[in-house]
Amino acid sequence: MTALRAALAAALDLVTPTACPGCGHLDVVLCERCAAPLYGVPRRVDAETPFLHDGPPTWAATTYTDSTREVVLAWKRGREDLRGTLREAAGELVDRWAALGEGPVGGVVGIVPAPSGWVRRVRGLLVVRDLAETAAAAFAAARPGVEVRALDVVRRRGTGHLAGLGAGARAAARGTAVMRVRAHPPVDAWVVVDDVVTTGATLRAVATALRQASGRPVVAAFVLAATPRRSAAGM
Numbered sequence: 001m002t003a004l005r006a007a008l009a010a011a012l013d014l015v016t017p018t019a020c021p022g023c024g025h026l027d028v029v030l031c032e033r034c035a036a037p038l039y040g041v042p043r044r045v046d047a048e049t050p051f052l053h054d055g056p057p058t059w060a061a062t063t064y065t066d067s068t069r070e071v072v073l074a075w076k077r078g079r080e081d082l083r084g085t086l087r088e089a090a091g092e093l094v095d096r097w098a099a100l101g102e103g104p105v106g107g108v109v110g111i112v113p114a115p116s117g118w119v120r121r122v123r124g125l126l127v128v129r130d131l132a133e134t135a136a137a138a139f140a141a142a143r144p145g146v147e148v149r150a151l152d153v154v155r156r157r158g159t160g161h162l163a164g165l166g167a168g169a170r171a172a173a174r175g176t177a178v179m180r181v182r183a184h185p186p187v188d189a190w191v192v193v194d195d196v197v198t199t200g201a202t203l204r205a206v207a208t209a210l211r212q213a214s215g216r217p218v219v220a221a222f223v224l225a226a227t228p229r230r231s232a233a234g235m
Contacts, residue, residue: 037067098138
């Protein structure tokens, strides 16, 4: 069976050769140049994100532009061969954040992915849950005194299918969505994980739901990339 899979993969490569989604370079899953931004120094982005001015401290590895945007979109659309690199990048982000002295040093911390829509759940494309599981493992390794649990406990209701909508329309829909928190083990603090932050509406809604449901604080949020804000001059 392994030989058959290898033969099928080779045949598929002849028809649709592997290429870096960031730049189109052939015969490589992800080139070094396009991968490099994903391993950037953690940067706080909540102050510059519209819906996060009163939200949790939010950290990003890079900006959601150019090759990074193409890489993340390719993964979300089913490029499973990118999974390892993007998970590794999420772990590196959390590890560097912990090295800054941020976050709890004891107690129980729940790492929660931003909720995926029903279409993604049906298709099994739960990329944010992948990131949250990696973030949990990285934080547990960085903080041995913390009991870390990856908890996929938030669901979104009332928005319908958001694909194809512009950023403003998505933000409006998410801002009015009802976030439902499922039953979970007790925690002392929460951390929320998403792939990209644009307006911050989803992260804020998730953080609010977790606080209201548990009475526990949301101490941080992590994203691989943050959409850059337009300057006043460029608007």
